[in-house]
Amino acid sequence: MRNIRAALAGLILALAGPVMPARGYEIEASAHFGPPDAARRLAVLSTTDIDFLRPVIEGWLARTPGIGLDYTLASSQEVYRAIAEEGAVFDVVISSAMDLQMKLANDGFARPLPAEMLRTRPDWSRWRNLLVAVAQEPVTMILSDHALDGGLPMPHTRRDLIALLRDHPDRFRGRVGTYDPEVSGAGYLFAAQEARLSDTFWRLAEVMGRLDARLFCCSGDMIAAVRQGDLLIAYNVLGSYAAADGRTAPGFVVVEPEDFTLTLLRTALVPRGAADPTTAEAFVAFLLSPGGQQLISAAAGLPAIDAGAFALKPYLRPIRLDPGLLAPLDRISRQGFLAEWRAAMDQP
Amino acid sequence: MTRRRPTSLRRRLVIQLLALSAVLSALIFLAVRISADRASEETLDAVLGAAAVSLAEAMRGGDRDGGSVTVDLSPVTFSMLAAMGEERIFYRVDLDGRTVTGYGDLPLPAELPDALAPRFYTVGFRDTELRVAAVRRSLMVAGRPAPLLVLLGQTRDGQEAIAEGLANRAALVGLVVFSAAAIFSLLAAGSLLRPIGTLAEAVGRRGPRDLRPLRDQAPAELSPFVTALNGFIARLRGTLSQTETFIAEAAHHIRTPLSVMRNEAELALRETSDEPARARLRRLIRAVDEGARSAGQLLDHATVLYRAGQQEMAEIALGPLVAALVERSRPIAAMRDITLLPSLPAEPLRIRGDAVLIEAALRNLLDNAVKYSPPDSAIDIVLATLAPAGGGAGAAMAEIRIADRGRGLDGAAPQAFTIRFRRGSNVGDVPGSGLGLTIVAEAAAAMGGRFDLSPREGGGTCATFALPLPG
Structure with missing residues (x-):
């Protein structure tokens, strides 16, 4: 249902596209909330599907009447380009691409947030007073209900997964999927972080390469492929998408690897060039408030920021929100990493 | 009418000691602040330099035909570098005078570093100020050596915060030193001035007739005062004994002739039978009696006045x-x-x-x-x-x-x-x-x-x- 609505919205917006002013970055969709004639309109640029954030936005607008909100959806690369290169005017930028958000903040495109807003945030969920996480999302693997037919053991770690794939090459050949880091910023971020944390990443990459793993641009496509039976295992799927989809269409299980499960932080920043920073800060403050977090987790299905989750599931590793994220972004480093990746994937 | 308060040695002493300790406290504060600034900058520079060197060492020359360079930036290095106070990180890699990666607009050092040691400089960049370490080495690229320049810059907001914290602590130390000095100076002033009080008490405790010179142990600084006081006491003693002697002498000098006069008049009265002369002599005797009595009373009065003063x-x-x-x-x-x-x-x-x-x-x-x-x-x-x-x-x-x-x-x-x-x-x-x-x-x-x-x-x-x- 949600997907259809999103697709419909995308279609409408695609049609409306040509009347929009010329710009150097591409958007995927946009939506407008609140009274159409509102004097103050908050411009939000985000990588999060509109439908995920719709209840949150509507919840906020209900509390602050007289304000409209223009929501623009773009890919993480385009979000970065819009702010860093095109000088587009947005009031709030929300993105799951932690590395690009970090680069925006590091390079001075973010505006300091008020100290009282950040005082209660855990250290790992913010960087300086520039960048703050609004949701934490585990990066999981999902297994089709048919993946383990015949009593195969449930893989709980990467080691288990490697063993499973290695022991049953015929079953899994061509039916394992993961992000294509060359195409997807998120996929590259996950791969680089995993490679940083553990050597099993490269062993897994080689195993998957040997099994002719299929590469995807997005979590949604992987989930769809699993549901349609094309894939038995999808590796590195955003848990929130999996969970959201799992609610409506069972047919797979979500596994959080217990050696470590990367946890992506969906971060928000107020750009330096924001037209209405006060309202922007109010919106971010709402996202961080108990009410906003409640809406994010309950209505949007994105896990709220919860330090307790790390105590409960000690294998959850929040991706470190610090300039360490900048190193893999380096052009030459990236080229080197992707060359290694290609070598692992393309095996004779 | 202006009221002039007597100058207080104690107050002057305390004020001077306090001024001195305030100056000392300020000096301590400055010294701590400056050395802390320098120490933290040196420490952070060392970390930054090591990071820049390791960054440069991780560079490898590319293959002979491609002519590129392999850069393997370590996220850990960046994380560590940024960890101290959440700094922002900027870098630039130049090969053969051409920026191959990083921030091409990061300013170069005024002087190129030599091959061995990183060169540090502070430079404004975009919206902030950076501390940059520059490292130079050469790299084999396409079969020939090419100069490689690695710049690694970080903001020093954290250092400033640390320096501020240290400065606050230094200020606290200065304040503690000052307070201790204040208490000490009050005590010191008290103990320094105590001999004066002791001396005053020794003088005040004396009886009214006690005009012996002061023999109490006074500090050397007070001895001129004691000597002057003793001189004054000696003069007073002289004057008083003169007065007493004068009173005794006067009593003697008036009473003796008067009694001689009375005796003579009585003898004359006894020897004469001339009635008018006898009457005159009786009047004379009465007058002499009155005179002797008056003299006695005058002396009594003088004595009373003198002794009333002596208590x-x-x-x-x-x-x-x-x-x-x-x-x-x-x-x-x-x-x-x-x-x-x-x-x-x-x-x-x-x-x-x-x-x-x-x-x-x-x-x-x-x-x-x-x-x-x-x-x-x-x-x-x-x-x-x-x-x-x-x-x-x-x-x-x-x-x-x-x-x-x-x-x-x-x-x-x-x-x-x-x-x-x-x-x-x-x-x-x-x-x-x-x-x-x-x-x-x-x-x-x-x-x-x-x-x-x-x-x-x-x-x-x-x-x-x-x-x-x-x-």
Whole structure:
């Protein structure tokens, strides 16, 4: 249902596209909330599907009447380009691409947030007073209900997964999927972080390469492929998408690897060039408030920021929100990493 | 009217010590702040330099044909570098003078670093200020060496925060030092000035007749003062002994010729039978008596004044003293057939006072009583204790009442008689100087006592001389 609505919205917006002013970055969709004639309109640029954030936005607008909100959806690369290169005017930028958000903040495109807003945030969920996480999302693997037919053991770690794939090459050949880091910023971020944390990443990459793993641009496509039976295992799927989809269409299980499960932080920043920073800060403050977090987790299905989750599931590793994220972004480093990746994937 | 407060040594000392400690505290603060700044900058520079070097070392020359360079930036290095106070990180890699990766607009150092050590510089970049480490080495690219320049910059917001924290702590240390110095300077001022207080106390504690030179151990700085004080005491002692000698000499010099004169006049009176000459001689004798009496009273008065100033109090048994005085006055009283009727309590009634003053006062009162009493009458002398007036307030008094049957006060106010050289209006026929009651009043005042004259019931005068009983 949600997907259809999103697709419909995308279609409408695609049609409306040509009347929009010329710009150097591409958007995927946009939506407008609140009274159409509102004097103050908050411009939000985000990588999060509109439908995920719709209840949150509507919840906020209900509390602050007289304000409209223009929501623009773009890919993480385009979000970065819009702010860093095109000088587009947005009031709030929300993105799951932690590395690009970090680069925006590091390079001075973010505006300091008020100290009282950040005082209660855990250290790992913010960087300086520039960048703050609004949701934490585990990066999981999902297994089709048919993946383990015949009593195969449930893989709980990467080691288990490697063993499973290695022991049953015929079953899994061509039916394992993961992000294509060359195409997807998120996929590259996950791969680089995993490679940083553990050597099993490269062993897994080689195993998957040997099994002719299929590469995807997005979590949604992987989930769809699993549901349609094309894939038995999808590796590195955003848990929130999996969970959201799992609610409506069972047919797979979500596994959080217990050696470590990367946890992506969906971060928000107020750009330096924001037209209405006060309202922007109010919106971010709402996202961080108990009410906003409640809406994010309950209505949007994105896990709220919860330090307790790390105590409960000690294998959850929040991706470190610090300039360490900048190193893999380096052009030459990236080229080197992707060359290694290609070598692992393309095996004779 | 401007009130000038006396200058205080203690205040001056404390203010100067406080000023000194304030300066010292400020110096401590500055020293801590500067050295902390330098130390933290050196530490952070060392970390930054090591990161830049490791970054440069991770660079590898590319393949011979591609001519590129392999960069393997370590996220850990970046994380560590940024960890101290959440710094922002910028870098730039130049190969052969061409930026191959990083921030191409990161400013280059003024001077290229040498091959071994990183060069550090501070530079403004975009919206912030950076501390940059520049490292140079060469890299084999396409078969030939190419110069590689690695710049690694970080903001120093954290260092500033640390320096601020250190400065706050240094300020706290300075404040503590200052407070300690303040307390110490108060104590020091107190102990420094204590000898002055001790000396003042030693001088103040002395009795009125104690004119010995000061022998207390005074600090060397006070010895000029002590010497001057001792000199002054010596001069005072000289002056006082001169005065005492003068009074004694004067008494002697006046009384002796007067008594010679009286003896001669009496002899002449006895030897002559010429009535007019005898009458003249009697007048002469009377005048000499009056003169001797006046001289005695003048000396009494001088003595009273002198001793009142000296305040030489001692314990005196009032009973025996009064009894002795009464006995001494009996012969004169007997000459006029006047009876003295003392009424003394059994206990001696000890008080604190100057025996000479009391004797002078009572002698004058008895003389007066005898002088103004008609022949063949009696004088009552009563010594008694008197409860404090007003039922409790004030001290109990020892009271000596001398009551005669003389001619009374003739309606005059009793205070009039205590004025020097003033005599009653009804005493023209009796010789007197008008000093007697002045002496009594002054003696009473000098010892905190009281003197009253009141008409006696049934004629005559009642003189009351009261002295406070001790506690």
